[in-house]
Amino acid sequence: MKQILIQFLSNFSELTQTQVNEMADLMKVATFKKNSSIVKEGDYCTSCYFVLKGCLRQYIIQDGIEKTIAIYTENQSINYFISEDIQTKAENNLICIEDSTILVGNPKSDAQLFSKFPMLVDITRRMIEADLNTAQKNISTLITSSPEQRYKHLLEERPDLIQRVPQHIIASFLGITPESLSRIRKRIATVNK
């Protein structure tokens, strides 16, 4: 289990192997079986997550229907806003689509790690910056694209999701019905023939 974390940390050329091993010892890694619920809407936010292996999704329930708002795979962070001053409640649910191995952090453990390994602060900052860049691109796509364009964008940007995630979840993530997604897929298949 720790081996996946060590492999991941070894990607950062600024870390020595000794540092990687020491960090891995201090970090908390958890494994979850497929369909495990990790966060429920209304829970107090206590942790943030980083996917080392697996696939998870966030959803909200609106008028009795599950609406998928994010799908995460390897090397993506799943942020919940944790404030030191006020207790915040999760506004969505987090569940595993596959068996998943996840790095679990919280402000206290982060502070301990940052104090022992100051270079981690900057590594974390750069990773969050990349996540923010991705989120802003997603916003741009959501504002400017039709469901069909969004599906094509997903095919280009995250082709693995189409294989790993059930179609009804992909449809929900695109904000359309499974039937509409099926029509879009047929249309694209016909054009590409």
Next chain:
Amino acid sequence: MKQILIQFLSNFSELTQTQVNEMADLMKVATFKKNSSIVKEGDYCTSCYFVLKGCLRQYIIQDGIEKTIAIYTENQSINYFISEDIQTKAENNLICIEDSTILVGNPKSDAQLFSKFPMLVDITRRMIEADLNTAQKNISTLITSSPEQRYKHLLEERPDLIQRVPQHIIASFLGITPESLSRIRKRIATVNK
């Protein structure tokens, strides 16, 4: 001009007044007149921005039509992905809606500031984390809400925008025509009577 920056930095209780003044001397602040173009699609990304005062928007041009993908006001950062390894091109345009005072940074100036003031790394990380949280909430709203719900959400979350930003830009930001926005506004006004 620097006074706005000093005021902003003074909000961080972990910084002494001497540090605030020294930082302000090293940071680059620029002012732009209303309608100034700051970034053009296809430009090489060289800087990131943080709004000290004013209002700006990002848009793309799609089939000859401007589509607003983000509106920024005070205390929001405007990120462009700048990699040390490859030159990246801006995928959108950035223009001032109002006269604006902006903090301008780049990886080199950031590195100098971070090395002189290590506590800034963590302050920056927390600010980007809050931006990411906001971006993820926006994604959730975009996936799960109708244009009318998104307009109501905007009224709640960023009521100042309704006053500061021309209606056709608000409409574009909601992904609807100005006529549809006008109908939504009338409907809400009738319900609230």
